[in-house]
Amino acid sequence: MRNFERVSVDAAVAWIDGATHCLGVEPVPLNQVPGRVLGTDIFAAAPIPPVDSAAIDGFAVRAADTIGAGAYNPLALPSVAVVAGEPLPPETDAVVPLDQAESTNGRDVVLVEPLPPATNVDRLGAAADTGALLVAAGTSLLPHHIGLLGLAGFAEVPVFRRPRVRLAIAGAALMRGFDDGNRPMIGAAIERDGGALSESTLAEALAGPDADIALVLGGAGLGRDDGSAAALASAGLLEIHGVALIPGETTGFGRTCAGAPILLLPDPPAACWWSYELFAGRAIRRLGGRDPALPYPAQAVTAAHKIVSAIGSTEICPVRLCRGGKIEPMPGFLETGLRAAVDADGFVIIPEASEGYPEGASIKVYLYRLR
Amino acid sequence: MRNFERVSVDAAVAWIDGATHCLGVEPVPLNQVPGRVLGTDIFAAAPIPPVDSAAIDGFAVRAADTIGAGAYNPLALPSVAVVAGEPLPPETDAVVPLDQAESTNGRDVVLVEPLPPATNVDRLGAAADTGALLVAAGTSLLPHHIGLLGLAGFAEVPVFRRPRVRLAIAGAALMRGFDDGNRPMIGAAIERDGGALSESTLAEALAGPDADIALVLGGAGLGRDDGSAAALASAGLLEIHGVALIPGETTGFGRTCAGAPILLLPDPPAACWWSYELFAGRAIRRLGGRDPALPYPAQAVTAAHKIVSAIGSTEICPVRLCRGGKIEPMPGFLETGLRAAVDADGFVIIPEASEGYPEGASIKVYLYRLR
Secondary structure, three states, X not given: OOOOOOEOHHHHHHHHHHHOOOOOEEEEEHHHOOOOEEOOOEEOOOOEOOOOEEOOOEEEEOHHHHOOOEXXXXXXXXXXXXXXXXEOOOOOOEEEEHHHOEOOOOOEEEEOOOOOOOOOEEOOOOOEOOOOEEEOOOOEOOHHHHHHHHHOOOOEEEXXXXXXXXXXXXXXXXXXXXXXXXXXXXXXXXXXXXXXXEEEOHHHHHHOOOOOEEEEEOOOOOOOOOHHHHHHHHHOEEEEEOEOEEOOOOOEEEEOOOOOEEEEEOOOHHHXXXXXXXXXXXXXXXXXXXXXXXXXXXEEEEEOOOEEOOOOOEEEEEEEEXXXXXXEEOOOHHHHOOHHHHOOOEEEEEOOOOOEEOOOOEEEEEEOOOO | OOOOOOEOXXXXXXXXXXXXXXXXXXXXXXXXXXXXXXXXXXXXXOOEXXXXXXXXXXXXXXXXXXXXXXXXXXXXXXXXXXXXXOEOOOOXXXXXXXXXXXXXXXXXXXXXXXXXOOOOEEOOOOOEOOOOEEEOOOOEOOHHHHHHHHHOOOOEEEEEOOOEEEEEEOHHHHHOOOOOOHHHHHHHHHHHOOOEEEEEOHHHHHHOOOOOXXXXXXXXXXXXXXXXHHHHHHHOEEEEEOEOEEOOOOOEEEEOOOOOEEEEXXXXXXXXXXXXXXXXXXXXXXXXXXXXXXXOOEEEXXXXXXXXXXXXXXXXXXXXXXXXXXXXXXXXXXXXXXXXXXXXXXXXXXXXXXXXXXXXXXXXXXEOOOO
């Protein structure tokens, strides 16, 4: 049996934060940036719109010419048909909506009320002056950010490089066939967190070139199946083996020969999952310039029943929403494994020093779904 | 000028819902299902775990043999080292944790207290009995769902087919170069909503084979730039042109020659965006078996200031969070275009018949970010 000294979850998180720093940025074409994270602040290089433009489809006129128009004094004015977004023609400064104008010959419009200047006009710089901050560094790019960047003339933008994540299967996990959910589960989570996944052998993962982080599934145990931990201790550097986390107790933390962080994730599926969520996912999110926090909406919710936890380990407790928008605990990960995540609405993280929460307490709950 | 009769947003949504129905399902390997939507309920084909298994790394013993063990009566028992997840060896029914056992020869353990049967054992079927519902149809597959499905032995699962979305650029939009953000913006949104995007000409989009839905960017206007609407009216079927939505008023709805729904999105970027969000995105989400609602968390928030809207059109109003967790309105989409989305924390949808909300009202707000 290997030496096994459990550290606190806080200490393990501090190790992660010390071992991972935001990677550099790279330019990427706008149609390939969905879900990427902006690497620098982006400022407007020119005003948006660049000139006074029609805000709607209609007829461009000179506002001064419309003075005096009325129901009893319809004015026929020269005009130019314009399309929303089109620069205003010279000498015009207002746009008559199509349904408020009659144009018998396609050129003149007949107006029955005066138009103030700039009516239905997007003024030069109305959306942004030159130098205005358009999108801030660190923003996970949503479609409307991409639309504004394209409108501002950017064909590509600097985004944080995707962390190269090397994933190795080892130990007992290597022997299993289809009935192994850990690999597709962790692969999906790496994708969610913006990592670029490549699979390799344990030996390649320990060597560590061309990877920003390595993860090993299996062989992180304490007994017979501790091959990954033993190999890391021998070939690289095993700095921590064991965390006061339930589930996830046998997680290992170290360095590959190339100096990259390497994490050993436990084999039992629920332990593998929470070890990923609290440590590996955080590392990948930090490397990629993302918010390191758990990627779930969190809110304060009232406990409908007492929630119990043993002192000495941080415990992840599955919960479900019940009457009145409160939460109640469910059979835990030690009892039903991953099913405790699938059947739950969310989870609570109960700190090491806590025995849990009494009925009626307000608790921070992470929810899997928005609604 | 084409005939232009605005319908209500509700009527346009009803058109979408009538024109789109959930596509069929297809089997997809587990490592390719992240973000896909499960097409059928999945039940356990066998118990999980399939046999009594070790819950932790340790030594398997027969609980009955441990009776009588105590601090003054340490018992040396034959045992087998087991790894978490491994089936219990014959004749054993409990597992001694590594740190509670001494094993000098790797076979016998010395116990100083008795162990109840099933201690540290995952009992056959503890996570799921045969026939238990594992993951329900309609679930957007998160990593932990994938993990459980893999653990249950599924190498692939039935998921809803991705809607094939044909995107055409037409009208004035076709003339622009890099300074067009609509195309990458709508491309990102189609990806977000699970669509499989292919680009085509307007003529191909109007013909409509091999697509579940077609979207046309540009040429949806009312004036000179109404080419897409005119072409659809001539080659296919233009059923609606004009919605009481600000921004997004000139959206068109119709059928391709092949009978697929086709939407014409207005050219001004903010109008293009909201037309996508309320109509096109809903159609794609419905086709793919997703929740048709807007993909943003919604919650009731108090208005810090009055929010004003004109009667007669549904209006999207950008809002930001301010002191005390309340919201206040910001310069709108008609004033600053897409920047009103980028600078805002979220938005409010003000119905056609409403003049807005007084200060202090509780309003449903959609937020762009979780926190």
